[in-house]
Amino acid sequence: MEYLSTRDKTLRKSAAQAITMGLSRDGGLFTPVSFPSLSALEVETLCTMSYPRRAAYIMGKYLEDFRAEDLARFAERAYSLEKFDTPAIAPLRKVDGRTWCLELWHGPTSAFKDMALQMLPQLLSASLRMTEEKKTACILAATSGDTGKAAMEGFADVEQTKILVFYPENGVSEIQKLQMVTQEGGNVGVCAVKGNFDDAQNGVKRLFSDEALREKLARRGYFLSSANSINWGRILPQLVYYISAYCDLLNAKEIKLGQPVNFCVPTGNFGNILACYYAKRMGLPVGKLICASNRNDVLTDFIRTGIYDRNRPFHTTMSPSMDILISSNLERLLFDMSGGKDELVREYMEQLAQTGRYEVTPGMKRRMQEIFYGGFCGEEETASSIAMLYRYGYLIDTHTAVAAKVLTDYRKKSGDRTPAIFVSTASPYKFCDSVLSSIGQVPVENSVERIAQMVDITGVAAPVRLAGLKGKEIRFRDVTGMELMEEKVLSFLE
Ligand SMILES: *Cc1c(COP(=O)(O)O)cnc(C)c1O
Numbered sequence: 001m002e003y004l005s006t007r008d009k010t011l012r013k014s015a016a017q018a019i020t021m022g023l024s025r026d027g028g029l030f031t032p033v034s035f036p037s038l039s040a041l042e043v044e045t046l047c048t049m050s051y052p053r054r055a056a057y058i059m060g061k062y063l064e065d066f067r068a069e070d071l072a073r074f075a076e077r078a079y080s081l082e083k084f085d086t087p088a089i090a091p092l093r094k095v096d097g098r099t100w101c102l103e104l105w106h107g108p109t110s111a112f113k114d115m116a117l118q119m120l121p122q123l124l125s126a127s128l129r130m131t132e133e134k135k136t137a138c139i140l141a142a143t144s145g146d147t148g149k150a151a152m153e154g155f156a157d158v159e160q161t162k163i164l165v166f167y168p169e170n171g172v173s174e175i176q177k178l179q180m181v182t183q184e185g186g187n188v189g190v191c192a193v194k195g196n197f198d199d200a201q202n203g204v205k206r207l208f209s210d211e212a213l214r215e216k217l218a219r220r221g222y223f224l225s226s227a228n229s230i231n232w233g234r235i236l237p238q239l240v241y242y243i244s245a246y247c248d249l250l251n252a253k254e255i256k257l258g259q260p261v262n263f264c265v266p267t268g269n270f271g272n273i274l275a276c277y278y279a280k281r282m283g284l285p286v287g288k289l290i291c292a293s294n295r296n297d298v299l300t301d302f303i304r305t306g307i308y309d310r311n312r313p314f315h316t317t318m319s320p321s322m323d324i325l326i327s328s329n330l331e332r333l334l335f336d337m338s339g340g341k342d343e344l345v346r347e348y349m350e351q352l353a354q355t356g357r358y359e360v361t362p363g364m365k366r367r368m369q370e371i372f373y374g375g376f377c378g379e380e381e382t383a384s385s386i387a388m389l390y391r392y393g394y395l396i397d398t399h400t401a402v403a404a405k406v407l408t409d410y411r412k413k414s415g416d417r418t419p420a421i422f423v424s425t426a427s428p429y430k431f432c433d434s435v436l437s438s439i440g441q442v443p444v445e446n447s448v449e450r451i452a453q454m455v456d457i458t459g460v461a462a463p464v465r466l467a468g469l470k471g472k473e474i475r476f477r478d479v480t481g482m483e484l485m486e487e488k489v490l491s492f493l494e
Contacts, residue, residue: 001062003030003232006335007349009342015063016127019120019233020137022226027349028342030232031332035281036061038243040257043284047247051089052079054247055119055240061282062236063123070126078118078237083108085463090115090241092248095394098419099407100254102245102263105397109179110427110463111321112272113150119237120227121158127233128160135218137225138493139163140207142200145176146321146426148190149183151227156185163227164189164492166200169479174447175430175466182472189492190476193485203485213486222493229271230328238275243284245421255419260287262420264407266399267291267299268322270329272423277333277371287418292406293376294319299327303374306365308348309357317379318434319398321425326352337364373414375406386438395460398434400424429454429462 007028018030052075107114280286432450
């Protein structure tokens with residue numbers, strides 16, 4: 001399978017090259033030239049497999065130049081009981097007779113980023129071998145919380161890689177900060193940046209485009225790489241759990257083979273829902289794809305009107321991982337919806353950069369609306385969604401609550417009674433403050449104590465690693481100014 005750039009489809013790369021490069025030089029995203037099909041017989045076979053074996057099989061269809069036994073080993077390592085707290089890895093929880101929740105937060109950092117970031121480092125180091133790259137990949141990341149921790153956890157002690165994460169000094173939750181500064185591993189580094197997330201992010205972007213720095217690093221045997229969801233190696237592992245969830249419904253005799261299922265996905269950068277769309281492209285019987293946003297409803301408007309317009313206020317919400325106005329993976333969908341018109345994608349992306357707005361053709365809008373529904377949910381509705389499911393005995397986080405609410409809205413509006421799965425992207429224990437308030441409790445002062453408080457009140461067990469943060473050794477205390485980030489990188493790679 002070859003990969004092309006969404007901005008120039010004559011540019012072709014192997015999977016290993018696409019994963020090593022991350023982003024195409026022309027700014028486009030690497031996308032498979034075609035989608036391998038998944039037959040009904042194959043779905044039946046997948047039903048008999050464990051999660052790691054399903055992952056190796058599905059990824060093998062896109063990574064033909066990787067050895068099957070390597071992929072099997074990577075999957076066993078990524079989705080092991082050492083890392084995940086349930087053998088199902090991505091379990092389905094039944095909510096009512098035709099609704100399930102796909103829990104993607106049973107990994108080491110309690111957020112769904114683990115599903116991809118436990119796999120990406122292994123794909124990357126294999127890709128380095130296959131492309132005969134001798135230099136060490138230095139992953140630089142700016143994080144607003146979940147990505148940095150999940151990336152470090154994935155890259156910790158992976159050969160031929162080092163990872164340095166920058167986070168805004170006062171822009172992440174205390175739990176998220178503790179998760180990062182206690183990270184273990186000989187090849188990891190963490191540093192706070194004075195400023196907000198945009199400052200940290202801009203600082204990292206500047207480092208990436210600094211040619212002099214690149215040359216300096218190359219002389220020392222390093223090249224810069226990214227763990228962002230623009231990397232194909234992050235999207236691919238995410239296809240697996242949609243197919244796996246379908247198999248689990250079949251195994252539980254809840255549906256018949258070939259029967260469509262709707263998915264509702266809480267969306268930020270459009271990576272997670274894009275993976276579901278790609279699974280549908282392979283032939284998985286997915287009905288409607290419901291794109292759930294919080295108050296930052298740029299995608300809702302886009303799906304409804306065909307106009308993408310980021311010129312609007314940015315809201316800070318209780319579902320911070322979805323506080324985003326530019327969803328970078330949407331570019332891959334545009335490419336597909338336009339029937340592979342790279343010049344059109346290039347034009348839209350130029351308009352977006354210059355005016356913050358573009359409008360797709362009527363044909364693209366129609367195709368998009370056949371498959372996608374867009375909805376959003378405000379802060380009060382998020383809280384009442386948490387309270388409502390809690391009354392039914394199910395404790396969910398703020399991001400998941402957005403998806404649950406938008407699914408309910410969609411059903412009311414459309415009358416569509418297709419069985420549906422909404423996707424749960426974080427453990428409620430990552431957002432104790434908002435979750436406790438939503439169920440009518442007053443959170444205690446100390447953020448680590450809130451975990452125990454929520455266990456006491458709800459009786460729901462907390463993820464062992466989050467509970468274990470209390471008393472864990474702090475390894476990283478560095479704080480740097482924006483202007484000193486380069487020096488931080490150089491001393492990290494000494
Ligand atoms: C990253 C994240 C999302 C958004 O996922 P995208 O792939 O960016 O759409 C939603 N919820 C949580 C908890 C996340 O960490």
